[in-house]
Amino acid sequence: KAGVTQTPRYLIKTRGQQVTLSCSPISGHRSVSWYQQTPGQGLQFLFEYFSETQRNKGNFPGRFSGRQFSNSRSEMNVSTLELGDSALYLCASSLDGPGNSEQYFGPGTRLTVT
């Protein structure tokens, strides 16, 4: 069974640009969560989607958005990039969502904003 895949693995963008990251969950998993990981703030929750519905959102500005498609694949978008958005963005999938079933993480997308 294939694991969680994230594309691209590495990305370099300039301040003010926007970026879209993609996550393909494990087959059969309907929940996808996104996290931001930085050395200073650790691993912080961005949002969770289940069957195309956002069920929870973390404390991030509106520049961070996401969506989930009918095949459970998910994308997250960051608009008007800032230097502080440089981070490892992790996606995790699970059958029913956090707390109900185990979550499996992808390898992450390393975003660098210059």
Added chain:
Amino acid sequence: TQLLEQSPQFLSIQEGENLTVYCNSSSVFSSLQWYRQEPGEGPVLLVTVVTGGEVKKLKRLTFQFGDARKDSSLHITAAQPGDTGLYLCAESGTYKYIFGTGTRLKVLA
């Protein structure tokens, strides 16, 4: 807001030594998970503990959940270089996980 504090923040030990890392919360956990993350990879789930006082073993790793479910510990016996990584505890909230601050472990050969 639930806060998960992990200690120590950094740990560098020699191969063969034992170590314990801790995870503490400001409130009661519903359940607690431990993950290990290696460089360039996402976290990998090691164990889930649910019941106060619960002890689980995974080879050389022993996980303990406090009786009051506000703290947990991870003990590694005879650490090996392959144990090197970032150890994270996490507690499930409503449709999300709250992660601890992490313990970065380096085991020297």
